[in-house]
Amino acid sequence: MKKTMRQFVVACTALATALSPTVSIAASADDLRDLVGARAAGGENTLESRGWVSITGHHAGNASYTYWWNASRKSCVMVRTSDGRFAAISDVGKGDCNQKSDNNDAAIAIGTVGAIALIAALASHKSGHHDDGKHYADREQEADYERGYNDGMYNQPYHNYSRRDAYSAGYESGVRQRGQNTAYRDDHRWGGGYAPSVDVSDLTGARASGAENSLESRGFSRVDGFQSGGDGKGAIWWNGRTRQCLQAITVDGRIDSLSDIGSHRRCR
Numbered sequence: 001m002k003k004t005m006r007q008f009v010v011a012c013t014a015l016a017t018a019l020s021p022t023v024s025i026a027a028s029a030d031d032l033r034d035l036v037g038a039r040a041a042g043g044e045n046t047l048e049s050r051g052w053v054s055i056t057g058h059h060a061g062n063a064s065y066t067y068w069w070n071a072s073r074k075s076c077v078m079v080r081t082s083d084g085r086f087a088a089i090s091d092v093g094k095g096d097c098n099q100k101s102d103n104n105d106a107a108i109a110i111g112t113v114g115a116i117a118l119i120a121a122l123a124s125h126k127s128g129h130h131d132d133g134k135h136y137a138d139r140e141q142e143a144d145y146e147r148g149y150n151d152g153m154y155n156q157p158y159h160n161y162s163r164r165d166a167y168s169a170g171y172e173s174g175v176r177q178r179g180q181n182t183a184y185r186d187d188h189r190w191g192g193g194y195a196p197s198v199d200v201s202d203l204t205g206a207r208a209s210g211a212e213n214s215l216e217s218r219g220f221s222r223v224d225g226f227q228s229g230g231d232g233k234g235a236i237w238w239n240g241r242t243r244q245c246l247q248a249i250t251v252d253g254r255i256d257s258l259s260d261i262g263s264h265r266r267c268r
Contacts, residue, residue, distance in 0.1 A: 028073055028091055029077050032050075035086050036086050036087070036089055038085060039084060039085055039086075040086060041266075043079070043085075043086045044066075047068055047079075050070075051072055051073075052069065052070050053068065053070075054067075055067045055068065055069050055076075056097070056098060057263075057265050058126065058177060059263075059268070060177070062083075063081060063082045063087065064080075065079070065081075065127075066078070066081070066265055067092065069097040069099060074094070074099075075091065076092050076094050076097035076099065077091055078090050078091075078096060078126070078127055078133065081268070088133075090133060124146065124149070125145070125150075125173070125174075130173070131169065141164065141166040144162050144166040144170065145167065145169060147167060147170065148170025148171035148173075148174065149170035149171065149173055149174040150170075150174060151171055151174060152170065152172065152173065152174025152175040153175075154174075154178075197242050197260075198218045198219065198220075198239060198244060200215065200246065200258055201258075203215070204257065205254060205255060206254065207254055207255075208253050208254060209253075211255045215248075218239070219239045219240075219242070220237040220238065220244070220246065223237070223238045223264075223266040224236035224266045231251055232251045233250045234249050234250075235250070236248075236261075236266055236267065238268070244260055245260065245262060245264050245267035246261070247259055
């Protein structure tokens with residue numbers, strides 16, 4: 001009995017440590033201070049040349065936030081972009097780059113799917129979703145914020161049974177993010193007002209050169225390109241007025257598919 005109780009205490013202690021958002025973070029942002037103020041496109045290229053990889057990102061208000069991971073440093077930084085330039089670069093936890101923390105004791109000690117799921121659940125929102133760009137130091141507040149964020153994000157009823165401001169802040173952030181994620185639709189607002197989506201369904205099957213000219217005439221700009229399979233080529237097209245982010249796949253010189261992917265790190 002004593003042994004079982006001791007194991008339980010160890011498991012709970014490990015879980016509390018693992019869930020705590022206060023983690024040791026390498027000061028990588030200091031080495032990137034020269035990029036603050038740089039144009040986003042040039043800054044991203046420089047980050048990549050220095051070994052950083054873009055992991056994920058989101059929009060919040062008039063700014064965008066991207067999270068970059070450096071495998072050799074094992075560190076994650078958050079880049080806030082405003083008006084097309086890097087406005088700030090800050091160190092954040094590994095979880096913001098979808099990486100596991102160094103402390104996996106909770107999962108090992110408890111050894112249950114439930115514990116792993118709980119730890120994973122607390123990583124769905126990022127530092128940039130907080131108004132001050134930082135996770136709560138208190139794990140209970142962080143958990144309340146996360147629950148509120150998910151309720152707002154997935155259009156669930158407001159249920160602040162803990163009566164904490166952290167839940168309210170998380171709920172508001174989740175609602176804002178849901179609006180950002182669906183802003184490409186005609187019936188949702190992004191920034192200054194409503195703008196109808198541009199119909200591009202007629203371009204599927206068209207010759208690539210003609211389709212590209214047509215996309216440009218309809219207000220789209222090519223912002224990225226990549227290889228798709230053996231013979232295919234992909235391109236990302238952005239329309240700043242309608243907030244449409246399209247992915248075009250070209251095979252044998254014709255548009256094989258053209259779809260709205262909602263968001264991309266270069267769609268802004």
